[in-house]
Every structure is written in C-alpha cells, then in structure tokens.
Amino acid sequence: MTYFIDTHCHLASLSYQSQGFKSVKEVVDRALSVGVSHLLSVSCTTKEFYKNLELTKGFNNIYLALGIHPLNLEEEPNWSEKELKDLLLSDKRVIALGETGLDYHYSPENKKEQLESFAKQINIAKEVCKPLIIHAREAKDDTLALLRSENAKDVGGVIHCFTDSVDMARQCLDLGFYISFTGVATFKASDNVREVLKYVPNDRLMLETDCPYLAPVPVRGIENEPAYCRYTLKYIADFKGMSEDSLASITSQNFENLYKVKLKEPNVTVGECSTYKLDKFFNVSFEK
Ligand SMILES: [Zn+2]
Numbered sequence: 001m002t003y004f005i006d007t008h009c010h011l012a013s014l015s016y017q018s019q020g021f022k023s024v025k026e027v028v029d030r031a032l033s034v035g036v037s038h039l040l041s042v043s044c045t046t047k048e049f050y051k052n053l054e055l056t057k058g059f060n061n062i063y064l065a066l067g068i069h070p071l072n073l074e075e076e077p078n079w080s081e082k083e084l085k086d087l088l089l090s091d092k093r094v095i096a097l098g099e100t101g102l103d104y105h106y107s108p109e110n111k112k113e114q115l116e117s118f119a120k121q122i123n124i125a126k127e128v129c130k131p132l133i134i135h136a137r138e139a140k141d142d143t144l145a146l147l148r149s150e151n152a153k154d155v156g157g158v159i160h161c162f163t164d165s166v167d168m169a170r171q172c173l174d175l176g177f178y179i180s181f182t183g184v185a186t187f188k189a190s191d192n193v194r195e196v197l198k199y200v201p202n203d204r205l206m207l208e209t210d211c212p213y214l215a216p217v218p219v220r221g222i223e224n225e226p227a228y229c230r231y232t233l234k235y236i237a238d239f240k241g242m243s244e245d246s247l248a249s250i251t252s253q254n255f256e257n258l259y260k261v262k263l264k265e266p267n268v269t270v271g272e273c274s275t276y277k278l279d280k281f282f283n284v285s286f287e288k
C-alpha cells in the first residue's frame with residue numbers, strides 16, 4: 001500500500017482526552033498504521049497556529065498552514081499583516097496560507113469584512129510565495145471574482161472541502177487550483193459532490209479529513225481524525241474504479257506538485273484495507 005497525505009486537518013482542535021489519546025504522537029501513529037504518512041495541520045487563527053507549532057514540534061511528517069478563517073474574524077478582527085507574514089516565514093514546515101476565504105452560509109452578516117480580509121491574504125500569499133488553502137461556502141461568485149481580481153493564479157492553491165457545483169470546480173480548475181474532498185463525498189446525500197468528483201481530473205485531486213469535523217462513512221458522526229482519511233481514499237478509489245494504491249500515489253504527487261515538497265516514505269508496514277482495523281494499530285513511529 002502506498003502512503004498518502006491527509007492534506008487538511010486541524011490537529012489543534014482534536015479533543016485528545018475524550019478520544020483516549022495521550023498525545024499527537026498517538027494520532028500520528030494511528031494514521032501512519034493505515035497509510036496516512038503525512039499531515040498538513042491547518043490553523044484558522046494566529047492563536048491556533050501557536051498551539052499547532054507547539055503540538056507538532058519535532059514531527060517532520062507534519063506540515064503547517066496558517067490563515068485567518070472567515071468564521072474566525074471576530075476572534076482576531078485586527079489581525080496584523082506583518083505578524084501573519086512573519087509566521088508564514090517562521091518555520092520551514094509552513095507551506096501554505098490558509099485557511100482563508102469566504103463563508104456566507106454561517107456568516108452572511110459580515111461579508112464586507114470577509115472580502116477585505118480574504119483580499120489582503122491573497123496578496124500576502126503572493127508576497128511570501130505560498131499557495132492558498134481556500135474555504136468557500138455559499139460564496140461562489142465573490143470567491144471567483146476575488147481570485148481573479150487579486151491574481152491568485154500567481155500562487156495557486158486548493159479549494160478545500162469542496163461541496164460546490166461542477167461549474168465552480170471548472171472555473172477553479174481554469175484558474176489553476178486543485179480541488180480537495182473530505183468525508184462528505186462518502187455521505188449518502190452527496191450526489192452533487194460525486195458529480196464534481198467525476199469531473200475533476202486526477203492530477204488536480206486531493207484528499208483530506210478536515211478533522212475533527214466531517215468523519216466519513218462508516219465512522220460518520222464521531223470525532224474525525226487523520227487515520228480516517230483512509231476510508232475516504234477507499235471510497236473515492238472504488239467510485240473512480242481505480243486501486244487505492246494508485247489514488248494514494250496520485251494525491252501524494254499532486255500535493256508535492258502544489259507545495260513543492262518531497263514526501264519521504266516511512267519505513268513501516270501498512271495493513272491492507274480489506275483487513276485493517278482502526279482499533280488495532282501498529283505501534284510505529286515516523287523518523288523524528
Ligand atoms: Zn474550511
């Protein structure tokens with residue numbers, strides 16, 4: 001089994017205690033035991049970033065990203081462009097600006113502030129030469145307009161947790177962006193997401209958990225974690241009629257292409273998907 005990456009998780013938001021985990025290391029080992037060898041832990045505020053930095057110290061298989069999320073603007077309304085830039089350049093594991101974007105579903109009342117913050121962040125991404133991780137919910141037209149007017153194409157990036165239309169996907173792909181899918185693709189009611197899955201070419205596809213949210217079937221409803229990205233991998237591989245191995249290597253390659261990194265294969269054995277049990281994981285650790 002080829003290793004692959006959970007391209008979007010929120011390690012700082014997992015409730016370690018209630019899940020019975022003692023540490024991030026256990027979460028990482030559990031992911032590794034089912035083939036999820038690398039993680040990109042995303043922060044939505046500078047405060048969360050500091051927590052992520054602390055939690056993931058010493059793990060060279062965890063990458064980091066930082067942006068000011070549209071739904072966290074109230075927590076950091078006066079976020080500093082200088083601080084964001086400095087933090088994005090503070091650690092070589094920080095490979096992206098995000099998540100940023102627009103969310104008119106949960107927060108339609110502060111569109112103006114969201115638009116300003118998003119535009120500023122696109123320009124910061126260009127200054128520090130890091131791709132964007134974009135959150136777009138019920139904000140198709142404004143997202144596309146800003147990506148165009150601010151020339152986001154110069155740095156590129158990914159539209160994460162994609163749940164919009166084929167038309168939105170087409171326009172994002174035209175702008176050079178990647179499209180990333182979560183466990184939502186496995187939900188019974190997600191025919192629209194599966195339509196997009198059919199449309200997105202393999203060389204622009206990514207997989208993510210967005211944990212602790214959106215656990216895929218068959219673990220839907222419980223707290224999500226990076227290991228469960230394997231369920232989404234299996235589901236999408238079956239849906240596309242390809243092997244898990246080939247989808248794993250395609251999505252890893254896409255990650256390497258977008259972020260200009262080289263994922264190093266860890267030296268451990270991974271259980272086959274047909275037999276693996278997430279409650280029976282091997283006690284392995286990635287080279288530190
Ligand atoms: Zn998001």
Ligand SMILES: [Zn+2]
Nearest residue numbers: 008042099210
């Ligand atoms: Zn997220």
